Amino acid sequence: MSTNKLHNIKETGFKVPKDYFASLEDTILSEVKLQEMVPKSGYKVPDNYFDSLEDNILNTVKTQQETKVIKLFTWKKAVYATAVAASLMLLINIFFNKTENITIDTLETASIENYILNEDLEPTEFASLFTQEDLLDVQLINEGYSSETLENYVFDNLEIEDIITK
Numbered sequence: 552m553s554t555n556k557l558h559n560i561k562e563t564g565f566k567v568p569k570d571y572f573a574s575l576e577d578t579i580l581s582e583v584k585l586q587e588m589v590p591k592s593g594y595k596v597p598d599n600y601f602d603s604l605e606d607n608i609l610n611t612v613k614t615q616q617e618t619k620v621i622k623l624f625t626w627k628k629a630v631y632a633t634a635v636a637a638s639l640m641l642l643i644n645i646f647f648n649k650t651e652n653i654t655i656d657t658l659e660t661a662s663i664e665n666y667i668l669n670e671d672l673e674p675t676e677f678a679s680l681f682t683q684e685d686l687l688d689v690q691l692i693n694e695g696y697s698s699e700t701l702e703n704y705v706f707d708n709l710e711i712e713d714i715i716t717k
Contacts, residue, residue, distance in 0.1 A: 664711045674702040 651657070667677075 660712065667711055674699075674706075677702075677706075
């Protein structure tokens, strides 16, 4: 850009804030009065501070010892904690777990009924649910019926509750 064209530029892109030059003189005078009132800033650097600063920094960095890092969580501690927890659970199970002998009388009728309905029991398996005394109490009239026919009749016509409660 040549110097001939400089006087033709109307906008430079720089703007001065409104009333900048009107308040400029007051701003400068207030700064001068402030400096006259407080001649020292209050901050003072010791003599030869910057001459020995680099040496002081290097000496402190070199003399620092490496600190030993202690891990809070180690696998060894986790294994010990797991072993203790498992031992406690085992002791609690052994000493406080009272097992009762399960008999047919302690089971609920609904549980037995659901078992019989949901399992596909063969007649021989179903017969194994009865004791010998129960089977002796049943008096069958032998009129030529096959055991398979009787079993089918029992399965088809008798209620489960009748079978269980008798």
